[in-house]
Amino acid sequence: MIHLEGISKSYRIAKRQTGLRQAAKALFYRDYTTINALKDISFSINQGEIVGYIGPNGAGKSTTIKIMSGILVPDTGTCTILGYTPWKDRTEYVKNIGVVFGQRSQLWWDVPVMDSFELLKDIYKVPQQEYKPTIDLLIETLDLQTIVHSPVRQLSLGQRMRCEIAASLIHNPKILFLDEPTIGLDAVSKIAVRQFIKTINKEKGVTVILTTHDMNDIEALADRVILIGKGSLLYDGNLEELRKHFGTSKIITADYAKNTVPFQIFGTATLSWTPERVVLSIDTEKVKTSEVITQLSNKVELLDVTIESQPIEDIIVQLYKEYQI
Numbered sequence: 001m002i003h004l005e006g007i008s009k010s011y012r013i014a015k016r017q018t019g020l021r022q023a024a025k026a027l028f029y030r031d032y033t034t035i036n037a038l039k040d041i042s043f044s045i046n047q048g049e050i051v052g053y054i055g056p057n058g059a060g061k062s063t064t065i066k067i068m069s070g071i072l073v074p075d076t077g078t079c080t081i082l083g084y085t086p087w088k089d090r091t092e093y094v095k096n097i098g099v100v101f102g103q104r105s106q107l108w109w110d111v112p113v114m115d116s117f118e119l120l121k122d123i124y125k126v127p128q129q130e131y132k133p134t135i136d137l138l139i140e141t142l143d144l145q146t147i148v149h150s151p152v153r154q155l156s157l158g159q160r161m162r163c164e165i166a167a168s169l170i171h172n173p174k175i176l177f178l179d180e181p182t183i184g185l186d187a188v189s190k191i192a193v194r195q196f197i198k199t200i201n202k203e204k205g206v207t208v209i210l211t212t213h214d215m216n217d218i219e220a221l222a223d224r225v226i227l228i229g230k231g232s233l234l235y236d237g238n239l240e241e242l243r244k245h246f247g248t249s250k251i252i253t254a255d256y257a258k259n260t261v262p263f264q265i266f267g268t269a270t271l272s273w274t275p276e277r278v279v280l281s282i283d284t285e286k287v288k289t290s291e292v293i294t295q296l297s298n299k300v301e302l303l304d305v306t307i308e309s310q311p312i313e314d315i316i317v318q319l320y321k322e323y324q325i
């Protein structure tokens with residue numbers, strides 16, 4: 001459905017020097033630097049997938065989304081989505097995609113949200129009989145009843161984001177590109193947005209490509225992650241594999257009858273300790289979790305034990321360090 005092969009993109013930007021003399025010089029002579037935002041990126045995405053596209057700031061995520069949505073033209077490489085080349089067949093292609101840039105609005109600032117929806121309906125030439133059930137469903141599931149008659153400028157960020165997502169789906173696209181859809185949202189709105197993305201993926205088969213810095217988004221939504229850093233693709237695979245390969249530690253919390261003597265257990269690092277509770281990080285390459293529990297029970301009278309996998313957030317930070325990005 002989505003196929004990128006050898007995509008590279010660089011930006012040429014004018015160097016700006018400080019000082020009057022340098023500014024005067026710049027009138028006649030400009031010095032440029034090239035930023036290689038994407039280097040030889042290739043991947044394919046099948047229909048119905050939810051893919052988390054992740055990487056640190058400046059990695060090239062937005063640039064990729066812009067190329068895939070036809071806003072930017074790459075320097076080299078091919079990108080075929082639903083049989084289209086996004087930047088060449090833009091008019092026909094955009095009928096099939098929805099795009100949400102968390103930082104930017106596609107809604108008209110001063111008009112009521114509902115009027116923006118109507119305008120988008122006309123732009124995308126959505127027949128009234130198709131528009132009505134779609135918009136009713138979007139208003140209901142995204143809980144927009146009380147806000148669609150307000151202008152966008154009066155909405156909170158969370159309210160606007162829900163409207164943005166609705167706006168991107170008015171024409172029933174097959175693919176949805178979401179660039180930081182939960183940025184700045186409170187916990188309740190984040191969960192609502194995630195739930196909605198899951199629903200449209202399951203019930204309507206919409207393919208979702210999502211960039212985010214929030215690893216909870218990834219855990220809640222994506223089976224597959226594509227990791228990029230400094231413009232290069234570093235990892236493409238399923239979240240469980242990522243955990244298996246890179247997440248070599250587990251977190252164990254043990255409650256025990258009062259014990260005032262701190263203790264050490266081989267292959268673990270103590271994250272916190274009190275006379276009644278210890279939290280250990282276990283290096284599972286050095287010692288088995290069961291072995292740690294046995295050792296614990298030899299040292300203290302155990303009351304309760306919980307074991308958690310290493311948070312995905314930590315694994316990602318570890319990967320960033322490993323790849324030096």
Ligand SMILES: Nc1ncnc2c1ncn2[C@@H]1O[C@H](COP(=O)(O)OP(=O)(O)OP(=O)(O)O)[C@@H](O)[C@H]1O
Pocket residue numbers: 011012013035036037055056057058059060061062063064
């Ligand atoms: N219009 C532009 N002109 C010049 N350089 C740009 C432009 N857009 C992006 N860049 C540069 O290209 C690189 C990749 O930027 P991009 O916005 O794709 O990263 P990102 O992964 O989306 O980052 P973030 O997580 O911070 O949003 C960065 O070094 C950025 O400064």
